[in-house]
Amino acid sequence: MIGNKGISLLVIGGLLLLCLAPNSYAVKSRAGTVSANFLEIGMGSAGTAMGDAYVSIADDISSMYWNPAGLGYMDKSEAQFSIQPWLVDINTSFVGVGLALPRIGTLALGLTQVGYGDMPVTNLDFQEGTGEMFTANEYAASLAYSRRLAQWFSFGAAVKYVGSKIWHSSASAMALDLGVKLNTAFFSPTGERADGMNIGMSISNYGTRMKYDGMDLLFPIDILPDEQGNYQYANGKFEAVEWELPLIFRVGISVHPLVTKSSRLTLAVDALHPNNNNESVNVGAQYQLKVPALGSFYLRGGYKALFLQESEYGPTFGGGLFLNLMGNVGLRLDYAYKSVGLLGDFHTYTCGITF
Numbered sequence: 001m002i003g004n005k006g007i008s009l010l011v012i013g014g015l016l017l018l019c020l021a022p023n024s025y026a027v028k029s030r031a032g033t034v035s036a037n038f039l040e041i042g043m044g045s046a047g048t049a050m051g052d053a054y055v056s057i058a059d060d061i062s063s064m065y066w067n068p069a070g071l072g073y074m075d076k077s078e079a080q081f082s083i084q085p086w087l088v089d090i091n092t093s094f095v096g097v098g099l100a101l102p103r104i105g106t107l108a109l110g111l112t113q114v115g116y117g118d119m120p121v122t123n124l125d126f127q128e129g130t131g132e133m134f135t136a137n138e139y140a141a142s143l144a145y146s147r148r149l150a151q152w153f154s155f156g157a158a159v160k161y162v163g164s165k166i167w168h169s170s171a172s173a174m175a176l177d178l179g180v181k182l183n184t185a186f187f188s189p190t191g192e193r194a195d196g197m198n199i200g201m202s203i204s205n206y207g208t209r210m211k212y213d214g215m216d217l218l219f220p221i222d223i224l225p226d227e228q229g230n231y232q233y234a235n236g237k238f239e240a241v242e243w244e245l246p247l248i249f250r251v252g253i254s255v256h257p258l259v260t261k262s263s264r265l266t267l268a269v270d271a272l273h274p275n276n277n278n279e280s281v282n283v284g285a286q287y288q289l290k291v292p293a294l295g296s297f298y299l300r301g302g303y304k305a306l307f308l309q310e311s312e313y314g315p316t317f318g319g320g321l322f323l324n325l326m327g328n329v330g331l332r333l334d335y336a337y338k339s340v341g342l343l344g345d346f347h348t349y350t351c352g353i354t355f
Contacts, residue, residue, distance in 0.1 A: 034276040035171065035210040035243035036162050038114040038138050042066075043094040044082055045334035045350035049318025050284025051302020053268040055252040056181065056200030057286075060332070061096040061352065064110040064144050067202040067250070068156030069179035071098055071106040071146035076330070080352035087343050091115045098144075105147030108158075114138045134167040144177070152183040152193055162210070162245065169214030175207030175245055187255045198254045209242035247275040252282075264288040268302075280308035284316070295323040295330070304338070312341030320350075330354035 044062030047054030054066045061080040063070030079097040086092050096110035116136040120129035140163075146156030158177040164170060179202035188196035221236035252270035259265075270282040284302030291297070298320045305313040320334030332352035339345050 030276045032276070033244070034246045036138060036140075036164060036173070036205075036245055038092060038112070039140060039162070039205050040246050040248065040274070041084070041086070041092055043084075043092075043112060044080070045318055045336040045348045046286075046298070046300065046320060048084075048338055048348045049300035049302065049316050049320075049334070049336035050268060050286055051282045051304040051316045053252060053254075053270040053282040053284035053302055055179075055202055055250040055270050056198040056254040057252075057266065057268055058181075058200070061098050061108060061110070062094075062350075063146070063156070063179075064096055064098075064108055064142055064158055064177075065094070065112075065204075067179035067181060067200050068144045068146050068158045068177050069154040069181040069200065069202070071108055071144060071156050072148040072154030073181065074098060074100045074106050076100055076328075076354040078332075078352055078354045080332070080350060082348060082350040084346065084348040086114075086346060087340070089117045091117075096142075105145055108142075108144040108146075110142040110144065110158075112140045112142075136164075136166040138162075138164045140175075142177075146179075154181045155179070156181075160205075160207075162205075162207070164210065164212075166212070167214075167216055169212045169216040171210040171212040171240075173208045173210045173245055175205045177202065177204045178206070179203070187257075189257065189259050195256050195259045199252070200254075201251045202249075204248045204250070205245040206247055207245050209244055211242045212240040244275065249273040262290050264290075278308055280304075280311070281306040293324065295321060297321050298334070300336070312343055314339040314341060318348075328355070 042048045042052045043065040047058065047062055047066050058066040058070035059073035061078050077099045082094045084092045092114045094112045096108060098106050098108035100106050118133045118135050121132040121134055122129055140160050142158045142160040144156060144158035146154055148154045156179045160175045162173045162175055182199040183193055184197045185193045186197040217238040217240065219236045219238060220233040222233055250270055250272055252268060254266055254268035256264060256266050266286040268284045273279050282304050287299045289297045300318045302316045304316060305311040316336060316338045318336035323331045325331055334350040336348040
């Protein structure tokens, strides 16, 4: 078992990483150097409403995105669907189901999909459109497993297949997510470990590179246009470059300064170290009001990408409820609002069933 000294070292290590984030402006940004950027869009209204500061809190199906170790804290099986209309008529959605298996752990399946809608085909001769339409889609299918190795420690992993298709060209990659979640007795207002500090760490999208291929890259070439008798208009092909996936390392802590029989206040801080941008910090808060026999109501708020230069992200808000239905079934409804500066304001809607 990890003793108090070991836990203290983990906490100190996490805090040091958090302190590094404000100095991120000294590191050169690699923005625009990865593919499948949709993997950076937070999934699930609860985490989004808390400014994406969710790596140490996640304990439902949305843990597949934030921290797969959170799946190990699921007491019941759950199915969840989330939709998030994005900028310029792009739609993102997530659907997942997790089975909480006693003495085995939690096994989960998830699918994230991004649809870019129909767009007109244009070229130099027909700049207003040729009359044809094309579309683009991206998706990530995940298989995750998590288990609590102790009542206060969980480990999780997820394997995902990432695909992207633009008209007749496509690319794919395999990736791995890993995470741990630790519950400590530090700063517990009740003295109970369950009300103490949580520590979460995850690494997302560690995998292969993506390289587009397809008939759209074919182009007829006349190698010797000034000579007769050669193989005119031989098939040529553009060689696409390989692109990395958006690798993200998250470490976060959360505390509960207020815990009573009917209410609970949670404060969370996450530090992010991505491979395509500078480090940043997310902060969030959640207030839970418990109603006996009925369920719980939630109010959430946060701020995303603190200390990140030239960031369009800003405040986030949201709320939700969890209703206890008959037959040990629960209904989860969540909403989140996110401000992205010049790009506009966005809303996320989530519905889940526990059973």
